[in-house]
Amino acid sequence: MQESFVYILTNKYRTTFYIGVTSNLNKRIMDHQLGEGSKFTKKYNLTDLVHYETFIDINQAIAREKQLKNWHHDWKLNLIKEQNPTLKTLDY
Numbered sequence: 001m002q003e004s005f006v007y008i009l010t011n012k013y014r015t016t017f018y019i020g021v022t023s024n025l026n027k028r029i030m031d032h033q034l035g036e037g038s039k040f041t042k043k044y045n046l047t048d049l050v051h052y053e054t055f056i057d058i059n060q061a062i063a064r065e066k067q068l069k070n071w072h073h074d075w076k077l078n079l080i081k082e083q084n085p086t087l088k089t090l091d092y
Contacts, residue, residue: 004061006068008051008080011044014087017076018046021065025052025092048089051080 005025009018009032018041022028031037033047041047055061068076080087 001056002058004055004058006053006055006061006064007049008068008076009041009046010048010050010087011046012048014048014050016044016046017073018044019065019068019076021058021061023058029092049092050084050087050090052090052092 002023004021004023005028006019006021007025007028009020009029010016018032018038020028020038028037029047029049032041035042053061053064055064068079071079084090
């Protein structure tokens with residue numbers, strides 16, 4: 001099976017989050033940075049990767065994406081800070 005990823009992007013002020021799922025994290029982040037990822041990420045300039053999780057099964061990744069999208073902003077922020085306390089932009 002191919003690896004899948006759930007990822008969180010934010011803007012330079014770390015005020016807005018976007019959660020997505022992909023099987024090719026490198027390509028997907030590049031798409032967002034080029035303004036080709038989604039209308040939402042382009043509108044709010046969400047290009048900085050601050051969190052991602054790896055899954056073996058795409059169905060698990062999709063379920064996790066749906067779960068995270070229902071979380072409050074503060075919950076998402078706390079999740080990110082568990083692995084990335086300074087909210088730095090991650091390498092992918």
